[in-house]
Amino acid sequence: MTDKLVRQVLAQVDGPDPRVNEIVSALVAHLHAFVAEVRPTEAEWRAGLAFLAETGRWCTPDRDEFVLLSDMLGLTSAVDEVNHEGPENMTPSSVEGPFHSPAPAREPGAWLSHGPERGRGVPMVVHGRVLDCEGVPLPGAAVDLWQAGDNGLYDSQDDAQEPGNLRGLFTTDEQGRYWFRTIRPSSYPVPADGTAGRLLRASGRHPMRPAHLHYQVTAPGHRPLTTHVFLAGDPYLGSDAAFAVKEELVRRPVPRTGGWGMDGPYEEIDFDVRLVPIGWAG
Ligand SMILES: [Fe+2]
Known part of the structure; x- marks a missing residue:
């Protein structure tokens, strides 16, 4: 079921920029794999989305909370x-x-x-x-x-x-x-x-x-x-x-x-x- 869903999403990724298609497709595949592994409850998923929304609200011209989050997860160094x-x-x-x-x-x-x-x-x-x-x-x-x-x-x-x-x-x-x-x-x-x-x-x-x-x-x-x-x-x-x-x-x-x-x-x-x-x- 999950594989079918991933294939359905990926089939619709067809933008004008091949690099963007590559990035979006990999992101979709990895996020679906995350859900399959972690099996978040609906409340947990909503809490995750609320966390990202709140991260956006912390951002000002002098502070980028997303950069900080990226740093703290080791992603900036990667x-x-x-x-x-x-x-x-x-x-x-x-x-x-x-x-x-x-x-x-x-x-x-x-x-x-x-x-x-x-x-x-x-x-x-x-x-x-x-x-x-x-x-x-x-x-x-x-x-x-x-x-x-x-x-x-x-x-x-x-x-x-x-x-x-x-x-x-x-x-x-x-x-x-x-x-x-x-x-x-x-x-x-x-x-x-x-x-x-x-x-x-x-x-x-x-x-x-x-x-x-x-x-x-x-x-x-x-x-x-x-x-x-x-x-x-x-x-x-x-x-x-x-x-x-x-x-x-x-x-x-x-x-x-x-x-x-x-x-x-x-x-x-x-x-x-x-x-x-x-x-x-x-
Ligand atoms: Fe420093």
Whole structure:
């Protein structure tokens, strides 16, 4: 009976775009298989539809609850994975998340931190090179950075931060190098007051993301890369609510004193980025 129903639905999928037909047909087949496996009651099915409708009502120009839901189910990371295959030594991509916005251009070595977190947080120096997958430096690459403060908040969530705080756009030098100074970001909870949070609680999950810095790196002739650097030692590294952690992206901050224009103690992170040439075919 169920197979006949699926065939009847699929027989009517005949739009002008073959890719749309493929996507709709697979969605229908998988959803029917879900119903056959789970056998939801009618009340459960209505509750599921109401959950999606409520998810829509949580969406505003500044908040997309569907993106959050996709992140929390690991689907954003799955889509990222199927779209960013490349050579083994490339820097892996990771999800963009909801907090990217245009960053102020900054000079090499500039501070990202200009708010009250500067006096509270652990100072950090972050440096590295942008390279191709053969290790050849890429001068003039754009390195766009954004991060949360020591309180786990981005500028858009925190009245104490000016727009553009904890963000910066850097350009690599002749040796492909970049560096900046900042404060250590904190792990933070994703917004858990909407339907995504309800799903987390119902599943016995926490909403935390391990401490990280976001990178978006572009260089002529190479695929743009969106990724994270995660800080080793964070208690949530093994259970990121957004499933974005990759082993190659974890760095251990090294305690230092002196150097890099710093007065007192600070932590140092060295993170090279390897971009894939456009047209890479394996
Ligand atoms: Fe983030």
